[in-house]
Amino acid sequence: MKWIQTSIIICLIVIIGALLNIAFQNQVSIPIKISSGVERLSPEDHIKEENIKVYEDKVIINIQNPQWAGFTNTNSMDPIIDEYANSIQIIPVKEEEIHIGDIVSYESDYAEGRIIHRVVFVEKDEFGTYYYIKGDNNIFRDPGRIRFEQIRRVTVGILY
Numbered sequence: 001m002k003w004i005q006t007s008i009i010i011c012l013i014v015i016i017g018a019l020l021n022i023a024f025q026n027q028v029s030i031p032i033k034i035s036s037g038v039e040r041l042s043p044e045d046h047i048k049e050e051n052i053k054v055y056e057d058k059v060i061i062n063i064q065n066p067q068w069a070g071f072t073n074t075n076s077m078d079p080i081i082d083e084y085a086n087s088i089q090i091i092p093v094k095e096e097e098i099h100i101g102d103i104v105s106y107e108s109d110y111a112e113g114r115i116i117h118r119v120v121f122v123e124k125d126e127f128g129t130y131y132y133i134k135g136d137n138n139i140f141r142d143p144g145r146i147r148f149e150q151i152r153r154v155t156v157g158i159l160y
Contacts, residue, residue, distance in 0.1 A: 070087075108142065
């Protein structure tokens with residue numbers, strides 16, 4: 001019985017070798033997945049390319065009502081945001097400006113100060129639109145349904 005299994009394995013190795021040999025001789029492409037990464041939540045494109053001007057001595061980003069923010073060392077958004085990073089943010093004026101993947105700062109009913117985390121879910125209920133938000137480095141999402149009225153800013157750039 002063992003010799004049958006060994007024979008099958010040897011046959012498979014020979015067949016695979018022959019196929020690879022034919023492919024290389026005929027220069028046939030064999031598709032190989034180079035990246036092992038998976039798609040992850042990414043922020044919406046809030047700044048269009050035509051609004052970014054790069055010069056030898058400066059960068060000009062044309063956005064309405066820009067705000068600056070620093071961060072505290074909570075590790076909840078590592079590795080994308082840490083305490084020495086700076087960010088450029090905008091104040092959203094309507095719900096449609098906030099998308100899954102955006103990094104927002106908001107006021108929570110469960111914590112002091114502003115929290116800066118990523119929007120992971122958007123839905124509506126009988127009270128309107130709500131967002132589930134989570135730190136990239138946190139296991140669980142933030143508690144509660146976050147409403148548009150609680151969101152103060154949307155991050156459009158992070159500077160290191």
